[in-house]
Amino acid sequence: MSAPLPLATDHPGQVAPAAPPAPGRSRRLSDRGLAAAFISPALLLLLAMSVFPLLWALYLSFTDYSATRGGPAHFVGFGNYTAILASAQVHQRALTTLIYVVGAVGLQTVLGFTIAYLISRRTHGRGLLTTLFLVPMMLSPVVVGLFWRFMLDAQFGVINSMLGSLGLGQVEWLTRQRTALISLIVVDTWQWTPFIMLIALAGLTAVPKYLYEAASIDRASEWFRFRTITLPLVWPLLLIAVLFRAIEAFRLFDLVYILTNGGPGVSTETLSFHVYKVAFLGFNTGTASAYGILMVLVVIVLTQLYLRYLNKLKED
Amino acid sequence: MAVSVDEAVSAGPVRDHTPPARRRGGRGRSVLEVALLAVLAVVMLFPVLWMIQTSIKENRDVYAIPAKFFDFQVTMDHFKDVFVASGGGRSALSVSFLNSVVVAGASTVLATVLGVPAAWAYSRFAVKAKKDQLFFILSTRFMPPVVVVIPIFLMYRQVGLIDTKLGLILIYAAYNLPFTIWMMKGFVDEVPAEYEDAAMLDGYTRLQAFRRFTLPLLVPGIAATAVFALIFSWNEFVFAIFLTSSDDVRTAPPAIAGLIGGTTVDWGLVAAASVVFALPVLVFAYLVRKHLVAGVTLGAVRR
Incomplete structure (x- = not known):
């Protein structure tokens, strides 16, 4: 690049006098200026809409401010934080969230990878199959939540109707403590299995064919091939997908809101849902902010993990 | 091996x-x-x-x-x-669909207008701590909406953006911007920087080289990115339900969710509204199926 440059810079001078004023001084300046001019509006919007609100929440988390009561906010130090960390209610929500995240993401990973593996072994109709399997993922959580609520209805829901015709008993899916959480996991699994499937499929189709051919020449067993070729090569990408889903599942709010509204009792209240209740039904803005900041910390840790793996994947 | x-x-x-x-x-x-x-x-x-x-x-x-x-x-x-409303005229649902079109459309345009140049700058120039900046940008997208919405709610109440379409458009643009930058950076990286260098040797400024030579090559990528941003805004629910309340501002997701508020639920209507709501998403998703992996991972994973 460096050699032809001096030759070429005098080129426009001779041939294209109509070209805009000499680059020389202004070019280097404009490169930096251009970068700043192009990047700063985007960063400003993010600062205003993401960073500033979080800083405000951070400030509020040290006060007893309430959005409805109004009035000045009193500084309470770490009071909100200690109250939340010591609260048995919060512990219970954390457990519910943990069960939900592990259950849903685990199921999705197993199912999604299985489907991807089965599709990758087909030679015909791959495109069509993939497209069909992807439909649930593209739907809004509102649509998904509403529709499953209808299907899981104890009286006229189609799921119970099918169970009935199979001679099985009726299940009160959304109105019993244990089944409600299971229903939530099932619905989330239904919606997001395609996500894992899509990423796993991308990984599976990227495995070089010659590895399998070499292995089959050596008469390696199917399981051996899967264990030593497929899994190691797909694993890094799969891990990215799993972490991504874990973050999303941890933040989950809309599906709970639509499907069970946290009930029955508090059996399906996730941390997100609890924050909402504290903030918008209890109007303890200060406490809710501290609660939210703690959630953000967890998300930041998970995101760092995710970005680190992503970085590793990109460098390979 | x-x-x-x-x-x-x-x-x-x-x-x-x-x-x-x-x-x-x-x-x-x-x-x-x-x-x-x-x-x-x-x-x-x-x-x-x-x-x-x-x-x-x-x-x-x-x-x-x-x-x-x-x-x-x-x-x-x-x-x-x-x-159609029961008494004739437009139903509240159809108004909400129209609002959704406006909000999703405008926020996508805003995110694209801000995101594409930023992505280009990140791809082409030696920006200080580039990697950190990009990772910071992506991490803003992972913040739990329920948490962000609390200060946003207070902020909007202060400046009078509560229950306005502009408020929703701004938050959705900020929500889609990280995705747009990451996704577009991938597309810009695929266009050789030499095109611009060559154009600049011919006397064009950097900006002109970008506008005349790189930008036209980016159009398919911009379209795919915009479609994903459109889908995300269209489907978004949490900000919509907390930041808007009146019928003439509300977007479709909270409006559809509002159908189950009463004692009896007209599930046929819910189903029909859901179908109308989901159909454009499925059509759009089909159009960008080649970029789905990059799209659903917010532009982070590319194949």
Whole structure:
């Protein structure tokens, strides 16, 4: 690049006098200026809409401010934080969230990878199959939540109707403590299995064919091939997908809101849902902010993990 | 890999007698695999088909026990109810659909206008701590909406953006911006920087080189990115339900969710509204199917 440059810079001078004023001084300046001019509006919007609100929440988390009561906010130090960390209610929500995240993401990973593996072994109709399997993922959580609520209805829901015709008993899916959480996991699994499937499929189709051919020449067993070729090569990408889903599942709010509204009792209240209740039904803005900041910390840790793996994947 | 091949070789002779048996087993397994795949496909698609079916069923068939799968009365009344109010004129739902179009459209335009130049600058220039900046940008997208919405709510109340379309447009643009930058950076990286260098040697400024030579090559990428941003804004629910309340501002997701508020729920109407709401998303998703992996991972994973 460096050699032809001096030759070429005098080129426009001779041939294209109509070209805009000499680059020389202004070019280097404009490169930096251009970068700043192009990047700063985007960063400003993010600062205003993401960073500033979080800083405000951070400030509020040290006060007893309430959005409805109004009035000045009193500084309470770490009071909100200690109250939340010591609260048995919060512990219970954390457990519910943990069960939900592990259950849903685990199921999705197993199912999604299985489907991807089965599709990758087909030679015909791959495109069509993939497209069909992807439909649930593209739907809004509102649509998904509403529709499953209808299907899981104890009286006229189609799921119970099918169970009935199979001679099985009726299940009160959304109105019993244990089944409600299971229903939530099932619905989330239904919606997001395609996500894992899509990423796993991308990984599976990227495995070089010659590895399998070499292995089959050596008469390696199917399981051996899967264990030593497929899994190691797909694993890094799969891990990215799993972490991504874990973050999303941890933040989950809309599906709970639509499907069970946290009930029955508090059996399906996730941390997100609890924050909402504290903030918008209890109007303890200060406490809710501290609660939210703690959630953000967890998300930041998970995101760092995710970005680190992503970085590793990109460098390979 | 050398190790695994060695192991494979040593495993070979032991199974010398198996090949014919395995081939027969292979066909049986193949049938089994197709069957399993078919079952899974039915399970995954059944709720969608059931939703479409419910949307065209007569009300008494919607609530039939046991459920009617085939012999039901077909009606388009539910779809009419989605758009036309019972007393004639526009229904609240159709207004919310229109709001959704405006909010999703405007926020996508804003995110694209801000995001594409930023992505180009990140791709082309040596920006200080570039990697950190990019990772910071992506991490803002992972903040729990329920947490962000609390200060946003207070902020909007201060400046009078509560219950306005502009408020929603701004937050959705900020929500889609990280995605737009990451996704577009991938597309810009694919366009050789030499094009711009060559143009600049011909006397164009950097900006002109970008506008005349790189930008036209980015159009398909911009379109795909915008479609994803459109889908994300269209489907978004949490900000919409907390930041808007009146019928003439509310977008479709909270409006549809509002249908189940009463004591009796018109599930046929819910199904029809859901179908109308989901149809454009499915069409758009089909258009960008080549970029789905990058799209759903927010531009982080590319193949």
